[in-house]
Amino acid sequence: KFVAQNEEETKEQVVQVAEAKPAKNNGKASAAKKTSAKEAKDTKGRKKSECIQPKASENDPNKKNSTALVASYLELLSKYPITTLEDPFSDKDDLGLILLKEKLDLEALKASGQIQNEESLDLQLSPVGGDTRCRLQVAGNQCCQSPADLDKFDEQKTLNTLTLTLSKGRTVTGCIELAKKARSLGWGIQVAAEYPETHETFAANLAVGLGAGQFKIGGLFGMEYTAKLNELLRIASENADHLSTDGCPSWIGSSFRASSM
Known part of the structure; x- marks a missing residue:
């Protein structure tokens, strides 16, 4: 993307x-x-x-x-x-x-x-x-920072996807709860790195752990970005025994809105 x-x-x-x-x-x-x-x-x-x-x-x-x-x-x-x-x-x-x-x-x-x-x-x-x-x-x-915001925009039917950062959930448990809330409403989820970005790679682990299907980072022009992509590659290589039929990890692919936790 x-x-x-x-x-x-x-x-x-x-x-x-x-x-x-x-x-x-x-x-x-x-x-x-x-x-x-x-x-x-x-x-x-x-x-x-x-x-x-x-x-x-x-x-x-x-x-x-x-x-x-x-x-x-x-x-x-x-x-x-x-x-x-x-x-x-x-x-x-x-x-x-x-x-x-x-x-x-x-x-x-x-x-x-x-x-x-x-x-x-x-x-x-x-x-x-x-x-x-x-x-x-x-x-x-x-515009979407809390469960109450999700409910408001879902009632309006104006948003259908949550951009999730660790700061929104405050804790890993909080992020899991926000992701569950979004999925219960039929929303998609894209995990995003915090701004400004650093070499910290936890966001990549969070995206995989949540089965978000979408991961938003800056690009390929800085080490703070490629570090996260390398972390995704490392996770994939460590889970090579759990690849889907097309040879990809189960948490990536074209059906990213259908991903599940």
């Missing part, structure tokens, strides 16, 4: 994804967009827009309101095979998430023919991670 933080990075990395041929992923790779939108307020302290680029100037095009952000996401989804949007709005913008859900539901009805005489955007969506109920992961990181 490749993670892009702005629109130009998204376009560049999706091209890379299309050309990638990972050895152990059935020749497939997927793209995810991490926005981490923040509130941008006017001089009177009122919310004016969502800022999707750090330190954006007052007239920067990266400052968009919720409606404009939704339109931007739909445009990306109509052009590129993106499987995940993480924190698409600021952590207090529930209405933005609801608007995105409404637009996605509307496009699904158009695509199925239940709504006719309206042009469909032809979104590039398909079942994610072996879960036929999920055609786009909308993941909560900053």
